[in-house]
Amino acid sequence: xxxxxxxxxxxxxxxxxxxxxxxxxxxxxxxxxxxxxxxxxxxxxxxxxxxxxxxxxxxxxxxxxxxxxxxxxxxxxxxxxxxxxxxxxxxxxxxxxxxxxxxxxxxxxxxxxxxxxxxxxxxxxxxxxxxxxxxxxxxxxxxxxxxxxxxxxxxxxxxxxxxxxxxxxxxxxxxxxxxxxxxxxxxxxxxxxx
Amino acid sequence: xxxxxxxxxxxxxxxxxxxxxxxxxxxxxxxxxxxxxxxxxxxxxxxxxxxxxxxxxxxxxxxxxxxxxxxxxxxxxxxxxxxxxxxxxxxxxxxxxxxxxxxxxxxxxxxxxxxxxxxxxxxxxxxxxxxxxxxxxxxxxxxxxxxxxxxxxxxxxxxxxxxxxxxxxxxxxxxxxxxxxxxxxxxxxxxxxx
DNA sequence: GTTTAAGCGGACGAATTCGTCCGCAACGAC
DNA sequence: GTCGTTGCGGACGAATTCGTCCGCTTAAAC
Numbered sequence: 001x002x003x004x005x006x007x008x009x010x011x012x013x014x015x016x017x018x019x020x021x022x023x024x025x026x027x028x029x030x031x032x033x034x035x036x037x038x039x040x041x042x043x044x045x046x047x048x049x050x051x052x053x054x055x056x057x058x059x060x061x062x063x064x065x066x067x068x069x070x071x072x073x074x075x076x077x078x079x080x081x082x083x084x085x086x087x088x089x090x091x092x093x094x095x096x097x098x099x100x101x102x103x104x105x106x107x108x109x110x111x112x113x114x115x116x117x118x119x120x121x122x123x124x125x126x127x128x129x130x131x132x133x134x135x136x137x138x139x140x141x142x143x144x145x146x147x148x149x150x151x152x153x154x155x156x157x158x159x160x161x162x163x164x165x166x167x168x169x170x171x172x173x174x175x176x177x178x179x180x181x182x183x184x185x186x187x188x189x190x191x192x193x194x
Numbered sequence: 195x196x197x198x199x200x201x202x203x204x205x206x207x208x209x210x211x212x213x214x215x216x217x218x219x220x221x222x223x224x225x226x227x228x229x230x231x232x233x234x235x236x237x238x239x240x241x242x243x244x245x246x247x248x249x250x251x252x253x254x255x256x257x258x259x260x261x262x263x264x265x266x267x268x269x270x271x272x273x274x275x276x277x278x279x280x281x282x283x284x285x286x287x288x289x290x291x292x293x294x295x296x297x298x299x300x301x302x303x304x305x306x307x308x309x310x311x312x313x314x315x316x317x318x319x320x321x322x323x324x325x326x327x328x329x330x331x332x333x334x335x336x337x338x339x340x341x342x343x344x345x346x347x348x349x350x351x352x353x354x355x356x357x358x359x360x361x362x363x364x365x366x367x368x369x370x371x372x373x374x375x376x377x378x379x380x381x382x383x384x385x386x387x388x
Numbered sequence: 389g390t391t392t393a394a395g396c397g398g399a400c401g402a403a404t405t406c407g408t409c410c411g412c413a414a415c416g417a418c
Numbered sequence: 419g420t421c422g423t424t425g426c427g428g429a430c431g432a433a434t435t436c437g438t439c440c441g442c443t444t445a446a447a448c
């Protein structure tokens with residue numbers, strides 16, 4: 001029944017990775033409409049190879065997004081498994097996102113959000129892990145009770161791309177993390193009227 | 195000496211605005227490489243008209259960015275002029291950014307940050323107004339002392355573009371504002387180790 | 389080594405996008 | 419109204435990008 005159709009050749013796997021890496025870099029730098037030929041060249045392969053591995057631009061972009069959610073899922077699960085206080089886990093998740101930012105290609109920019117079923121599963125997995133983490137913190141009285149995974153995801157996505165041309169994105173991003181962590185406590189955010 | 199070369203015709207001004215509005219919408223939706231012809235069509239003008247007003251794509255993008263900083267400058271100055279506590283002014287700045295988000299086209303996405311000298315002036319103006327606001331809050335003991343305008347700008351830029359495909363970006367964004375405001379107090383952010 | 393099928397690369401025609409140019413339309417001064 | 423000038427629109431050739439196709443290369447099974 002299971003006719004194993006033979007594993008792909010070694011160079012094929014290697015080239016697939018090269019294409020993904022090159023595409024990640026160029027899509028982040030030049031946007032999702034960067035010419036396919038540019039991606040192929042930067043990867044050191046011919047366009048034929050590129051199109052063989054990813055028949056359309058959509059498919060390539062989908063693979064980038066899928067890969068990104070794989071990284072995010074790893075980070076979210078690691079954070080949830082963190083033995084210390086939930087706040088430390090959340091901080092770890094943010095810092096991991098910042099660390100991995102150059103590998104993320106997320107549909108942040110109005111591009112066609114290319115989500116396969118498998119990607120959606122990973123996305124749901126991220127939510128689940130973060131929800132678990134938040135519940136632990138809420139139960140322990142460490143966190144305000146109304147937080148949702150989306151709150152963390154939005155904040156994290158801010159970190160994944162330098163928004164200012166200043167050189168020190170790392171510094172700015174870390175400060176944003178600290179500022180945000182101050183608002184997560186059980187007393188809720190400062191009351192402000194006006 | 196001053197040979198006033200005659201003001202532009204009424205239809206020219208109207209068409210210029212139409213192009214800017216159309217470009218704002220399409221660049222936000224499809225990215226900065228959206229075809230010029232698409233912008234012209236969406237604006238209801240011919241490509242000739244588009245290229246007459248903006249000789250190159252760069253020039254058009256530059257105008258969009260310039261316009262965006264004009265809005266941001268108005269908002270920053272209004273916030274600085276706010277009579278109440280500084281925290282309320284900051285909140286007002288964030289909410290105004292959220293309100294105006296569809297009019298912002300900022301060089302957030304690796305695109306060629308098209309900054310003219312005039313744009314840089316507006317940008318500096320935003321910084322100045324926000325610095326003033328922060329100093330007022332710090333002097334009053336309302337805010338931690340180490341905040342910079344960039345901290346506010348980064349946070350505000352997060353609001354200017356929906357990052358998640360969920361429908362309720364407004365709700366998520368408002369919550370981010372509240373969370374962040376909790377970290378601005380003089381006691382500094384919660385201490386977290388791990 | 390030999391063999392064979394998977395994989396590679398880049399030339400090429402099709403399709404898209406660019407940016408100019410010029411005959412026609414309409415604003416506004418009189 | 420008339421007239422001069424500014425501004426409009428879109429057709430068009432040039433340039434870029436797309437995606438396929440096929441002869442050559444190379445991994446890997448024996």
